[in-house]
Amino acid sequence: MAIGEYVHVFLDLFYSRSCLHCNLNLNNSYELYLCVDCKKEIPYVNDARCIRCGAALGTYIISTEKEGCPSCKGKYLPFNTLTSITHYEGVIKTLIHTFKYSRQKFLFRVLNDIMLAQENLKEVVPNVDVVVPVPLHWLKKMRRGFNQSELLARGIQKYFSKPLSANNLCRIKNTSSQTQLSKSQRQRNIRNAFFVDDPASFKGKKILLIDDVLTTGVTAMECSKKLKEAGAKSVHLLILATAR
Numbered sequence: 445m446a447i448g449e450y451v452h453v454f455l456d457l458f459y460s461r462s463c464l465h466c467n468l469n470l471n472n473s474y475e476l477y478l479c480v481d482c483k484k485e486i487p488y489v490n491d492a493r494c495i496r497c498g499a500a501l502g503t504y505i506i507s508t509e510k511e512g513c514p515s516c517k518g519k520y521l522p523f524n525t526l527t528s529i530t531h532y533e534g535v536i537k538t539l540i541h542t543f544k545y546s547r548q549k550f551l552f553r554v555l556n557d558i559m560l561a562q563e564n565l566k567e568v569v570p571n572v573d574v575v576v577p578v579p580l581h582w583l584k585k586m587r588r589g590f591n592q593s594e595l596l597a598r599g600i601q602k603y604f605s606k607p608l609s610a611n612n613l614c615r616i617k618n619t620s621s622q623t624q625l626s627k628s629q630r631q632r633n634i635r636n637a638f639f640v641d642d643p644a645s646f647k648g649k650k651i652l653l654i655d656d657v658l659t660t661g662v663t664a665m666e667c668s669k670k671l672k673e674a675g676a677k678s679v680h681l682l683i684l685a686t687a688r
């Protein structure tokens with residue numbers, strides 16, 4: 445019996461464990477954070493998607509990195525590809541929320557496993573030179589205790605043995621919560637919020653930019669723009685969860 449199999453027995457002695465999403469009691473179960481049913485409900489993105497913008501494709505529509513799909517064709521995008529692992533809803537929404545706002549840092553391992561379980565990741569990651577998380581302002585990072593995107597990036601870095609650059613792309617503007625703002629207000633708010641400290645180290649590089657949640661996309665767009673201005677050859681966005 446592996447040590448890992450004893451973990452739940454050990455935990456049961458001290459804690460009453462329950463599923464983070466539906467509260468089902470998990471004592472006497474091998475699952476640590478999610479029950480078997482909730483695990484099955486993880487909303488993976490598993491339909492055909494545009495490689496360039498991430499939009500859903502119909503049955504007969506194809507997309508290329510250069511041309512994109514009907515919804516992004518001819519549109520300027522500062523990134524080259526967009527891959528989203530899950531939809532931001534249900535189980536994943538609960539996990540991310542618990543992870544971020546109740547400072548349950550250990551949960552990033554669960555989210556990392558969810559990320560690494562997605563097959564198409566193996567098509568995206570091996571072709572990049574460096575992994576870069578979307579940065580948090582230092583004040584926010586200090587308050588929260590961690591940058592959630594950086595923890596996810598570290599998981600990817602380890603699994604694929606890629607170098608990580610967590611301090612070169614910096615956030616210099618501490619924007620207040622963006623959730624109440626319209627898209628144009630967000631765009632104005634985010635302008636010049638980021639800068640690249642040492643552009644030379646990103647020059648000519650294929651960069652994997654990692655963020656936990658994508659809603660309007662203005663943050664990811666702005667970061668990609670800064671990376672391109674620094675001389676990055678290409679920027680590939682990897683998002684854990686995208687809002688519909």
Ligand SMILES: [Zn+2]
Nearest residue numbers: 463466479482
């Ligand atoms: Zn459950």
Ligand SMILES: [Zn+2]
Nearest residue numbers: 494497513516
């Ligand atoms: Zn597209």
